[in-house]
Amino acid sequence: MSTIGGKSSRSGQRATAPRSVPKASGQVSAPAVDDRLFLQSVARAIDVLEAFAQSPKPKSLGEIATAAGVNKSAAQRIGLTLLSRGYLERADSGGLMLGRKLLDRSFDYLRSNPLIERALPVLTDLRKQAGERTDLSLFDRTTIIYATRLQSKRETFYATLAGRRIPTFTSSGGRACLALLPDPEVDEILERSERRPMTPKSITDPAKVWAKIREARRDGYACSVEESLIGEIAVGAAISDSRRRPLGAIHIAGSLSEWSVEDFRRRFAPLASEAARALSG
């Protein structure tokens, strides 16, 4: 997957009306841009970086070219440029891999997001009080992104990393966010979502997801049991802005080996809801 239009997107007709550039793929959310203001080489550099999302192993220039959908010359130019800036690094094998500089940018992002700054002390207290993993997620339409994760025990690798995305409709916090939206918008998001289940227990049938969302509207929080990880239960409560638009959610996650579904909900749902309310404006 990569930019669609292949060859030359902006060629030939110079005096035409503004054409919009098609988005890469996947989630359709970012705004389109007038053709003549669109920088092809920048977009392709992004394609190269994003090519590592599928498999983040070191790649040769040829592999990069294939994965990013550019020719070898472009891979060479882009690769060397990103290398010189630290966004790619040389692997011991000689190939190119993602570079440490990427961490700097995400640090800047985290630092720039006021919600995260406000939420962190609340999350910390919550984790201490609950004794279970506590996450802050950011709502991004069809997916949510975990921005901060405070684990309490040993967790799976992916349960500890910030930046991970999960379909909104399978996650407790995501459903809590959906519960704040008007019906048509929920439908649109469900429509656009990739309906592949993360676990055998994932609820993917729109009707059943809708039932969970209505439940969340009633209760003020949402719950998911083994829908993103077998053996895990989570409750989530949405954080909203002043116009009650969802910004993200607070999650509390625990293990079914230690809790019954009912006990977990009873105990932690109020904590999550209260924390989320404190952060909403």
Add this chain to the structure above:
Amino acid sequence: MSTIGGKSSRSGQRATAPRSVPKASGQVSAPAVDDRLFLQSVARAIDVLEAFAQSPKPKSLGEIATAAGVNKSAAQRIGLTLLSRGYLERADSGGLMLGRKLLDRSFDYLRSNPLIERALPVLTDLRKQAGERTDLSLFDRTTIIYATRLQSKRETFYATLAGRRIPTFTSSGGRACLALLPDPEVDEILERSERRPMTPKSITDPAKVWAKIREARRDGYACSVEESLIGEIAVGAAISDSRRRPLGAIHIAGSLSEWSVEDFRRRFAPLASEAARALSG
């Protein structure tokens, strides 16, 4: 700060020998690139993103242009391109701010780094055993980057975020890394480091830093007291590869309000060292 050559870096002489492109600024570590394989527009797009490092607030196109050292037209093109890909977002104020997609890239990076995957369970156990904050940092010559942070109590905002950089010579883990390097290389790193103290207690005098490094060579770990944050003590032990080159370090950090320097060292230095040894190969 941005690319140096201002106007046209690669103009005129087509048939010249390869010239290297000067690095942007700051840390000199990334390799230079042959002029003719260097993508100016990609580099400028990076400049734009990096412009938010100084102050991550939303910026107008004019502010971006100034901060990144490009003209307004370039800021417009780059800004819109990055916006269309989600690496910038529109702020409520109308300006542009960093976008959530940045988190995806750093997630890919974290996921791609085998050390991090191996270290996380070790770190988790260590945090549980120590009951104090436990960090994994990556060695990057003049600076270290915190890649994973497992807090135990309420911490300052910056002590919780991954991606943060700190001068190698002030950090416990950084000094433990330096202790593995040959003398001239240490000198070179100290030379290149920005010697601005992070706190009044920061040791910046090269001779005194060297004393700490020798101490680390003797003990197998390093210690820093209030050098990056007032009231904080930390011990760090280096993780090395098969050739004993430093890859990063394990840090254990606690509060001076709860520990004396000696007690803290005695108790946690062995834990950090053992964990680091387990991860070295």
Add this chain to the structure above:
DNA sequence: AAGGAAGTATCGAACTTCAATACGATCGTG
């Protein structure tokens, strides 16, 4: 009402980028 700043849009020039190609080195295999 004037002045300023912001976002947006346009355009011709030409510099930067493009893609094909070539070269030397390495590697694994027949």
Add this chain to the structure above:
DNA sequence: CACGATCGTATTGAAGTTCGATACTTCCTT
């Protein structure tokens, strides 16, 4: 040991993509 396949690297002519100045509109501030 030679062969073919890939790798990273480097070069080149062509032209398309990018450049930067400029202008327009809108919105605030003074």
